[in-house]
Amino acid sequence: MAGPHVALADSAGLPPGETHPRIASRAHLVGFILIMIGMAVLGFLSQHAAPSGSAAPPNQLAGHSKAIHIYLVAIAMDWALFYYCWAGAHNAGNKLTVLSGDRWHSWRSVFIDLAIGIPFWFLWEGTARAVHWLLGASAAKTVDSLLPQSPTEILLWVFVCLTAGFCEEIAFRGYLQKQLQSFGWGIAFAVIAQGVIFGIAHAYQGWHAVIVIIMLGILYGALAAWRRNLRINIATHAFTDFWEGWLKFVIFK
Numbered sequence: 001m002a003g004p005h006v007a008l009a010d011s012a013g014l015p016p017g018e019t020h021p022r023i024a025s026r027a028h029l030v031g032f033i034l035i036m037i038g039m040a041v042l043g044f045l046s047q048h049a050a051p052s053g054s055a056a057p058p059n060q061l062a063g064h065s066k067a068i069h070i071y072l073v074a075i076a077m078d079w080a081l082f083y084y085c086w087a088g089a090h091n092a093g094n095k096l097t098v099l100s101g102d103r104w105h106s107w108r109s110v111f112i113d114l115a116i117g118i119p120f121w122f123l124w125e126g127t128a129r130a131v132h133w134l135l136g137a138s139a140a141k142t143v144d145s146l147l148p149q150s151p152t153e154i155l156l157w158v159f160v161c162l163t164a165g166f167c168e169e170i171a172f173r174g175y176l177q178k179q180l181q182s183f184g185w186g187i188a189f190a191v192i193a194q195g196v197i198f199g200i201a202h203a204y205q206g207w208h209a210v211i212v213i214i215m216l217g218i219l220y221g222a223l224a225a226w227r228r229n230l231r232i233n234i235a236t237h238a239f240t241d242f243w244e245g246w247l248k249f250v251i252f253k
Helices: 026-048 064-091 096-100 107-135 151-182 187-200 207-227 231-251
Strands: none
Touching: 026 064, 026 151, 026 187, 064 096, 064 151, 096 151, 107 207, 107 231, 151 187, 151 207, 151 231, 187 207, 207 231
């Protein structure tokens, strides 16, 4: 099992008040926050705009004819966000492993991650259902019409899920959480703050979903802080998106 030295360096030799090696510059962090604000604004506007695409119901963000186009845009945006975070870390003299943590070195570490990841996924699913139940029905437009149906869409959806699992975990738990912690604000603040920003970035799904995603983002952040790598985060994030977007409908149809 990876030790603390893998993803978190010792605080000795850091500037006063810092408890984690600096990931990128303060200006780069401000840029990240501005990108998230822009995404939140676009998401808010999409909730209040007329549905796009042919035969799009009023309670949907777009018609199904737009699905593949939106998948490709989502993939491109996630990789652009990943590049922004990687470039900031690279310019500060950091390697990708500073963001992602260590890789698997043995089958034992794989089995340990599975033993943690499986119950974590059930915790994630239970939390999502509980928060949805507490909040009640939502009047927000949904993305149900964009879920994959044809074999081509399902295959492309797999790439969407893999991309989101990798890029978003690197961006929010690998970059943002550690970057906030590096300024001496504490791990608890960093975990909660990145979860809030993660949720707000999904404003296109409506504020009901934003609250749910904030709670789930905090869970992901706590897991990353505990494990000090993103292996389980990436795997469970990708699987969860695949489950929620297609697999559960096949199993429970």
